[in-house]
Amino acid sequence: MNLFAEVREAVVDALDRMAAEGALPHGLDLAAVAVEPPRDPAHGDMATNAAMVLAKPAGQPPRTIAEGLAQRLMDDPRIEGADVAGPGFLNLRLVPAVWQGVVRDILAEGTGYGRSGLGRGEKVNVEFVSANPTGPMHVGHVRGAVVGDALANLLAFAGWKVTREYYINDGGAQVDVLARSAYERYREACGLEPEIREGLYPGDYLIPVGEALKAKYGTSLLDQPEGVWLAELREFATAMMLQMIRDDLDALGVRMDVYSSEKALYGTGQIEAAIAELREKGLIYEGTLEPPKGKEPEDWEPRVQTLFKSTEYGDDVDRPVKKSDGSWTYFAPDIAYHYNKVKRGFDQLIDIFGADHGGYVKRMKAAVAALSQGRVPLDIKLIQLVKLYKGGQPFKMSKRAGTFVTLRDVVDEVGADVTRFIMLTRKNDVALDFDFDKVLEQSKDNPVFYVQYANARINSVLRKAREAGMAVDDTTLLAADHSTLSHPAELALLKKVAEWPRLVEIAARNNEPHRVAFYLYELASDFHGFWNRGNDESSLRFVQEDISLSQAKIALARAVGVVICGGLAILGVTPVEEMR
RNA sequence: GGCCCCGUAGCUCAACGGAUAGAGCGUCCCCCUCCUAAGGGGAAGGUUGCAGGUUCAAGUCCUGCCGGGGUCACCA
Known part of the structure; x- marks a missing residue:
């Protein structure tokens, strides 16, 4: 139903006929032939660059090709005008009936009008948000969530089989911090004074977690050493945080198909298997990295680490997969996770990252290229900052969390629909201003x-x-x-x-x-x-x-x-x- | 210092490698009370940061500069 694609077929068809009649050489590559709307409506309804693209390979001047093409296209009842213009463009005018027919197409197909088979049913995985399960979603996450979800909708509409996926970073030290923070709220719920030390999460959102812990454990965890409760609270608190994140996403109208846990990769051999796979390809070695040039960290000292030879796939330096103490770096489970996605049979992977993660793009692409033999493309979209304003003034206050504006703050203030639309009014890699007043304005500017x-x-x-x-x-x-x-x-x-x-x-x-x-x-x-x-x-x-x-x-x-x-x-x- | 992103009208931003680079705001001029109304029409405004290169064709691709932001092993 893409009229431009249909007319392009007519053009290709006419070119084939020209070849058959000897007006053009056989076997020309037509991939670059395009049919598109001209910028200036005076140039007609559609324009094709065929003559210019084919002039050199055909060994003929563009105008000769264009004239031959024009003559043959005029046989098509849909085309009422074909004029050679400019450097060799062929401008086409279509009969009104073609355009009038669009009304029929749209009414017959409804909102499905525009659906495409472009994706050919291939499986694409869109990973987005992937916020640490240590607190509520903040504005920084909202844009990524909206872009990811809209992209998933778009790809589904264009003929891909889409999986929306959230990678839960529940394997690192930050969930220990969460557990300790929750423990203090638990003490608070038991009537004691919480000690929210430096480095713990201070937000009020952990108060209900403390209360839930008291309801479950009574006072039995009080005055117990960390070793007794840490693992238990980690589990408990992340589960509650994850539920909160799901609710937040729900408020924004985002529903994930799959939640993948980083923690679940440990102890299952998946990380080991992914690294072994790389090792088999000769991409893992023990070595020492050079300090970054120009900006050497104060405490730099050469260490022997297990490294992934990501430079083989375009990265700038090789990347450690094991720390000097032998434990995995965060990169190792990331590799395993992406390997897992490859093994699940996706034809294409997309990651939506915050712009501050731009430094990980090359290594992630290197890992996926290595583990999929270059068969699975990984596209990474970096999402730039959202700057909040209210009435033109920078806005940083939060009702809920004290230190940052949450997703809920935004959705409660202006609604999910407005939030989503505005988040898509800029290209992903450009910073976006979000003014709580302006987005609600009823005017042409909005x-x-x-x-x-x-x-x-x-x-x-x-x-x-x-x-x-x-x-x-x-x-x-x-x-x-x-x-x-x-x-x-x-x-x-x-x-x-x-x-x-x-x-x-x-x-x-x-x-x-x-x-x-x-x-x-x-x-x-x-x-x-x-x-x-x-x-x-x-x-x-x-x-x-x-x-x-x-x-x-x-x-x-x-x-x-x-x-x-x-x-x-x-x-x-x-x-x-x-x-x- | 390396790498990544950005640089387009006074401002905020568009533009699958296509023709004379487009919108909105702002500025200036004119009109209006009209099916749904929170206005409508028009004008001015540009060496697409700079310099090379590839191409029939470059804002778009390549190289080098300039400016802004991000990021840089043993945190995720």
Whole structure:
């Protein structure tokens, strides 16, 4: 249903015919031939670069190829114009019926319009959030959560089989700190004065954990040495923290398919097996690293460690998998975890990391390349900071945790829909400003409002028509005579919605869900512009005296609404029916 | 110092290697009370940080600089 892909097929077909007729050499590589919307509408509906791409391999001037191509494309009933322009572009104009047919396609498919088979059912694993289970999610996690979830939606829409996964970092020292912090809250619950020493987690969110511990253990753990309770509390507290994180994610509308535990990798031989696999490939050795140049740590001393030869796969230095005392570094379970994902049969892996983890990209890719024989690509998206503001002023206060603004703070303040949309209004690797006041503003500056308002207006038209006694259900609108949608403004709007399937594919190919948000904003903008024209030209209003004319126009509005709703669904944002 | 990301209009940001680099805000000018309304139309505004290179074609790819941010074994 991607019109651009369909026309590209026609172009390829015409090129094949030219080859068959001797106008072009046989066996040309057509991979670079593209059909895309021109920047300037005056250049027509679609443009192809075929002649320019093929000029050199075919040994012919671009214009010769373009003219031959134009002549053959004119045989296609969908194409009413083919002009050679510029350095060799072939600009195509399509008959209105093609664009009018888009209304039918959209109404027939509903919000599934734009679905693609691009992913060919391949399995992709999207790992995101993966926050330490030591406290509530904070704003820093929200953007990653939204980007990951929207990306997962997008890839599913584009034909991949998607698994959303959360890697629980419950194997390191930070969960010991959690356990000790919880122990102090437990003492507090027992009526003693808690000693929240430096280095422990001070947040109030551990108070309920202390109370739960008292309910379970009574006073039996008081005055017991750490060795007695540490493992037990670690287990208990991380379970509660994880539940809290799940609830937080739930409030944001994010549901993971799989939670993988780092701790569960220990003692099962998985880490050993992953390292053994690398060792077998000659990628593990005992060695000493050079200190980093230019910035030598104060306490640097050469140590013999077990190293992974990640430089074989493009990393800058080899990375330790064992500390000098022989225990695993954090990197070792990470390797094992990614090996585990490879072994589970994923065709593609995606990790969503905070930008502060940028230093781990190369080593992680090296590990996956080594363990999958280069067969499984790993794409890592780094998520830049979110800076909070309120009324233009930096905002750092937290209601709950004291030191940081939590996910709950944000969602409670502005709602999950607004949060999600705004988080997608920037490309992932650019910092984002989030102003609690601005995101709720009802104005054109606010993209969430602007898109929602377009949808509300569309619903308003439908309501209005229904009140006037007109049948405007999708079946009726589908059967309307769309050939009356011939005004340039109507055709322009149709061309915009027709770009949706193509946009889905581009966004999915690049793993960039923000493109969907930008597209929806553009579509909404076009729709509002069209709406406003109706003020001056009553013939462009949706509701007309003539019922069948109205139904065609309302079908157009409905088509725009369906695409907006489909796009919002990918972002995980609930469409608003009516502005309040 | 090494590595990674960013640098595009006064500001905030877009742009699958495609044509004359686009939006919003702000500025300036004009219009308006109109199906749903929190406005509408138009104008000015650019050497895409700098210098090379690849390409029919570079904001986009490569190299080197400049500026900002992040990160740098034995923490996750």
